[in-house]
Amino acid sequence: MAEPSARPTRAQQRRQSEERILAAARQTFAELGYDRTTIRAVASAAGVDAGLVMHYFGSKDLLFARAAEVPANELPSGTSDEVAEALLRSLGRRLAGEPTASLAVLRSILTNADAADRYRAAGEPQLNQLTEAIPTSDAGLRASLLSAIVHGVIAERYLLNLTHLADASPEQIIDLLRPCFQSLATAPSAEQ
């Protein structure tokens, strides 16, 4: 438990400051979106001066890019059923855990033009995986619809605060959504 030193070294100080700034940035971007988030507010929330934020991150855009990095959520490959179920579980996890991470991006998509590109780029591998797992010729569209449902549910729960969605348990939600996912992932009977 003994700290290596009571007084932090310079490198440690810098890393610590950068991380506090990043955390404050994520939080603020998530709450306010890109435009309403000011560097001054982020700096103040991190307990530092606005100039320091600029010094470390260069510009507001670059700060946002760093704050909005998304861990890229790998999806195991397999049959369309398996992938649908995996996507469902991934949604459940996002509904159960801290929303801050995805909220920052989600909320900023509508304010920052680059954010939409970034978000699309981040979700693309997952989308491609999904597409490849679906055996129909309209797999791309089906995968996009699945993605739309996931994002719609998250947005409506956290941004719009629809009471029924905000109060429901993740399990309840994904149980209701399962038939949807299955019908989209695996072409059911269907004509042709």
Next chain:
Amino acid sequence: MAEPSARPTRAQQRRQSEERILAAARQTFAELGYDRTTIRAVASAAGVDAGLVMHYFGSKDLLFARAAEVPANELPSGTSDEVAEALLRSLGRRLAGEPTASLAVLRSILTNADAADRYRAAGEPQLNQLTEAIPTSDAGLRASLLSAIVHGVIAERYLLNLTHLADASPEQIIDLLRPCFQSLATAPSAEQ
């Protein structure tokens, strides 16, 4: 066809200016969201001075409120199947028509605090109708999920520009979504 007068009366001039401002506002709010939309830009797009916008609409917030008025999209009541189908058709219409109207609100939800309330308020009657038509005890949640899907699809098509969603025809989309809507609107077999 003869115009009643070559020179417009004052009242006509005012109405015409107000409408041009409103149209420009809707367009700009839809493209840029609330924050990035400036009164000066709206005024310039409408070919008038920024002061005039203030003069007629009072403030940016009030202008937004006027520009973001949504026609409230009535949903016919009936069995859950019928209502689900009606909701599906309504989605098809929104995918086929001009997106500007709902886009302004959608894009501004995250920047203007009132926009989320307004959006929720606008969708609430529809949500209640949906809820009442669904026979299960978790009808509220099911209706919210349906709403989330609708909004997710619209957002992903117009804001995120997912290619497969943006290119697909409304019919194709609602055909794929139909089983989803049915499974959510009418409790299928399901345990209990």
Next chain:
DNA sequence: CCATTCGGTCAACGGTCGTAGAATCAACGC
């Protein structure tokens, strides 16, 4: 024909923002 209304413009205000650069001060290498 003249006074009044009113659509519309102009210039300016207070405020805030992103950003740059000088200034401060403690930690570091020698």
Next chain:
DNA sequence: GCGTTGATTCTACGACCGTTGACCGAATGG
């Protein structure tokens, strides 16, 4: 110990925003 580096703050600039109030000129109405 001392010069240097680097983390951090301070101050200020320039741009832009929402909003205001004075101002202009043409239509209006008596």
